[in-house]
Amino acid sequence: MNDEAQTATWKKLLMMAWPLIVANSFWTLQMTIDRVFLGAYSTAALGAAMGVMGVFWTPMALLQQTSGYVATFVAQYSGAQKPAMIGASVWQAFYVSVVGGLLFYLLTLVSFEGFSAIGHAPDVVELEVEYFDAIAHSALPTALVAAISGYYTGLGQTRLVMFINAVGLLVNALFDYLLIFGNLGFPAWGIAGAGYATALAAWGSALFGFGLLLWFRSPGKREHALAKGWRWNGELMGRFMKFGVPSGLQWALEGLAFTVFLIILGRFPNGTVALAASSIAVTIMMLSILPTIGLAQAVMVSVGQHLGEGRPQLAEKVTWSGARVAFVYMLILGSSFLIVPEFYLSWFENKSDQELWQQVSQVVPLLLAFVAVFTLFDSFNFNFSFALKGAGDTRFVSAVALILPWPLMVLPTFLMKDWDNAISWAWGAATVYAFVQAAVFWARFRGGKWKSMTVMGEGEAAGSPQKTTG
16 A cells, blocks of 8 residues: 555544544543542442442443444445445344343342352442442443444444533533532432443433434435334344344453453452552553544444445455554553553542552552553454454454453463462463454454455345355
């Protein structure tokens, strides 16, 4: 690719990606604000919230990412000039969101038993149950937001996704302030208030998103048949579940493995310190990597559109462009974790328990060094795995998430829990896992099997016939 063509590819990719980067940053800031407020409220609540998010994220990721996979359907149908199938695809995602969101409430019936079985201290379990039962109300609207955002992302209209997430950020910050501490006459619900604030933020984004669908006039919107595509489509739903569920499973399985990783950290001899320090490190890590997810989402959409057009060579070029941009970004930001760790640590300082905070503040800079390396590899993971998902290679991606983390990260952490400096060894194992995963996804992408894949039905793809495979 000559310099002019490379520049044009980067420009197009970044134009699509920057609103997604901002949108993901909003979502990360939303979680960071939760952690900052909770850190000011109680260091124990901060650690408990991190443990809950690991448990909550596993089923939530399955639902959210399955619903959001509609972006690939929209992208491929858009590229193949099949606009009438776009509306029907979005409606199938809505059905998945509603059913999954309602089923999520069943988990609150066993939340006490579940968190008690983890083995944390009784006061921590009480906080964990409060937070989980509150944040469970966010599942249904979060899935709906994923489906709506998937529609606009698949079309490349990513600025609207940014606005949807901005609404959630503002609502969440407001109700964190009101419901955690009981400001302005609102009840002081502490950690539960943070969970309810997240739920209200998700509903705010969902309602705003539906408002856009109803009133925003975008090019080609009428041809997408959103008003007519509400009927259940068994064949389309079958394909949506075939490709969408493995996509969601990738996130769920990785989330499950990381949850178990955090649970083991919480059961270290110095578990309270390990969990609180890891909570801070993970929050900073998520703040840093979610912009690369926005770039990877743009890569996924571009891959889907180009495969829908029957031009896999362009899909390959845009993926490599995304990988280069993500690497440079993460290299620069990761360096700051090594140079000024105190800057990030200062966000979470709590003076109410100086003894605990003193121990946590000594561990966090070390963990940020691991985070700097972990996120560098993770930028490749996101880029290549999303490119594969943009083609429909979701079964391979989910298989990697099922197989790799347990022998590389979880089991070593369990075996090393009584070692000296066990938390360092544990995060070292997590970093090795990120490296191996990046190598596997790179090898799969280089193999090129994804170029002959599509999520569309037989005969729907543009150009030469393609196989529907996963």
